[in-house]
């Protein structure tokens with residue numbers, strides 16, 4: 001009994017996805033390269049450190065706005081395969097960004113402290129990306145994802161990467177949609193993610209992206225790396241990029257289901 005208690009006490013406290021998402025979105029809008037975006041990145045960096053991950057910060061330019069970054073927490077396993085779970089940290093100006101996308105950050109934070117328990121079958125990169133919102137950056141690309149996908153490629157992603165999953169708007173409206181620009185469900189990408197959902201009773205449906213996709217998975221796919229997005233379902237997000245995307249709209253159950261589905265996908269062979 002004493003030993004079990006000691007082990008529990010030493011295990012990193014896993015963050016509650018709802019508490020993290022409410023906290024970040026209560027700070028107000030977090031446009032790319034702003035001080036608030038940096039503050040949210042700082043919080044995620046502390047969460048990754050506390051969880052015992054190896055933390056890297058990848059800086060990049062946001063033309064006309066300044067500098068942003070990706071905060072990357074690495075969990076190594078004896079295997080060479082790699083899975084990436086990412087969520088964008090910035091919001092549109094004027095939008096507190098509770099669902100878009102403090103919800104995704106909350107789930108990433110919750111996963112960080114649980115990785116030992118999840119026992120992932122591949123190396124994991126958890127990433128709080130920057131500068132996703134193209135309505136603000138004016139860039140054709142999601143800039144953080146572009147930098148991250150290039151970094152993954154230089155770390156052998158063509159050979160190692162099973163999938164990169166963007167969590168974007170996972171804080172309400174279920175069943176979730178899994179989205180990707182693939183022409184059909186691929187066995188090792190969409191099928192693997194859908195199966196993970198059904199194993200833990202998280203309803204999920206694949207819906208092909210219109211064109212190249214509107215979240216951080218897009219830049220991976222454009223580089224030929226497998227990726228998808230988990231996000232809002234058929235109801236869409238009526239408060240996307242608006243002042244009404246407030247913390248009170250977040251549904252703790254949705255966040256818990258997104259966390260559970262992603263954990264199952266990381267655990268899978």
Ligand SMILES: [Zn+2]
Nearest residue numbers: 100101168169
């Ligand atoms: Zn988003």
